[in-house]
Amino acid sequence: MSTTDATTKSNAEGAESAGSVEGAEDAATEPSSQVASIDQQEPEAGGRAMRADAKRNYDKVVAAAREAFAETGVSASLEAIARRAGVGIGTLYRHFPTRQALLEAVYVGELRQLCSATEQLLALPPWESFVALSHTLVGYLATKKALAHELMNYVDRDAAFFRTCRSDLFLAGEPILSRAQEAGVLRTDTDFAEIIQLIGGIAKIEETAPGQREHILDIALDGLRRQPS
Amino acid sequence: MSTTDATTKSNAEGAESAGSVEGAEDAATEPSSQVASIDQQEPEAGGRAMRADAKRNYDKVVAAAREAFAETGVSASLEAIARRAGVGIGTLYRHFPTRQALLEAVYVGELRQLCSATEQLLALPPWESFVALSHTLVGYLATKKALAHELMNYVDRDAAFFRTCRSDLFLAGEPILSRAQEAGVLRTDTDFAEIIQLIGGIAKIEETAPGQREHILDIALDGLRRQPS
C-alpha cells in the first residue's frame, strides 16, 4: 500500500467550487480584474462569504494554474503555480487541498464556457448540428488535452462535483442528440454518455498528421449516422 | 548532451492511474524463464554481449516493472521496482536511464506476444478478421491501460525504438486490413496508422458500464465498413 494517496480522496466536497468564466484561455495575464466576475464561488459549507484577500488569491491561483497546466501539462509543479500566482504554497493548499481540486476549479470555467457556446448550434439542421457539436467537443478537448486527459477519466466517478459538471455537458449536448435521433439521422442504440466517451477517446489521439483527428472523427460519425437500410 | 536527461522530468505524475487493476493476467512470477526470450535486447551500441549477472538483473527488473506497472500504474516508484526486483536503484538506472526506457522494455515483450497472436485471424473471412483484430487490440490495450495510455502517445515519436515496435504492429495488422479493403468491405480512405490511432483512443475509454467499450468500438467499425452505396 502506502503509495499513491493522492489518487483517492477526490475531496471535491465543496461541490460548487467553481472557476473563472472569463475569456480565452491564455488571456488571464491580469487575473484579478477579469477573473473576478464569478459569483457562485466555493463558499464554505456554511455559506459565509470569502474574505476579499482570500478571494483575490483564489483567483490568482486559478489563473496561474490554468496557464501552468496549459504549458507544462497536468503535472506542473504546484509550488511553481504558487510562485507564479505570487502566493505561498500554504495558500494554494488551503484553497485546493489536492491537485485534483485545482484541476477541477480550472475545468469548471472552461466547461461552462464550452457549454454555453454550443447552444447556437441548434440553429443548424439536426445532423449538421450534431456533427458540429462533435467537432467542437473534440477540438476543445484536444486543445485542453492536458486537462482533458486527466479529467475525462473522472467523468464517471461518483464525486458529486463531477455530476454537476457532467450535467452541464449533458444539458448542452442532449437536445442536439435527441433532435438528431428523432429526425432519424442518428442511430438510436446509443446515448450521449456513450458518445461523450467516444469523443473523449478521439480527442486523446495524438495527431501524426494535421487533420487526422478530424478525419478519424468523421469515420466515427459515419458509424453513428443512421444507415438508411 | 549536457543535461539531456535532466530535461525529461517525465515524472508522469498526472497518470495516477487510479487503476487498481485486476490481477496479473498471466504469471510473470518466474521472470527469467519467459522474459528471457527476447533476443534483440538492448545490447550496448557496440554489440558486446551482456554479462550473465547483468542479464539476470535486467530480466528481474523488467519482470518487477511489469508487475508494478500493472498494479500501481505507470507512475509506480522506480525505487519500489528496484526493491521488488531485489536490485539496487543504481542497477535499475544503468539498464533503464529513464522511466520511459523501462516502459518500453516491458512493452516490447507484450507487443511481440500480441502480434504473434493475430496471425491466426487471417483464417477468418476478410471483414470478420478485421473486426476480430480490432477487438483484440482494443481489449489488449484496455487491459494494459496503464502502459497503453503512456505509450500510445509516443507511437508517433521518432524514437528509433518505436519505429521497430510500430513495424511489428503494422506487419501483424496490415495484411488483415489490406485484405478487407481489397474485398471491398472496408473503406479505402484510411490506413492502418489511422485505425490504430482510433483503436488506441477507444481503448483509453473508461467504461461506465460493462461492454460499453466494445459497443463503442462496434459503432466505430460501422463507420469503417464500406457503405454499399
Place this chain on the structure above:
DNA sequence: TACTATACGGAGGCTGCCTCCGGTTTGTCA
C-alpha cells in the same frame, strides 16, 4: 589462479508534495 573490464548498490543531493503554526490582515462593532 590472477587480473581487468564490467556490473552492483546505496549514499547523497535535489525537487516536489503536503502539513503545521506563528505572524499578518480584514472586516466588524462599539
Place this chain on the structure above:
DNA sequence: TGACAAACCGGAGGCAGCCTCCGTATAGTA
C-alpha cells in the same frame, strides 16, 4: 475611528521519489 477576533498568509520542515556518482564486488579470460 480604534480595537479586536476571526480569517488568512506564507514558508519552514518532514517525507518521498528522482537521478548521479563512485567505491566495492564479480564474471569471464588468459
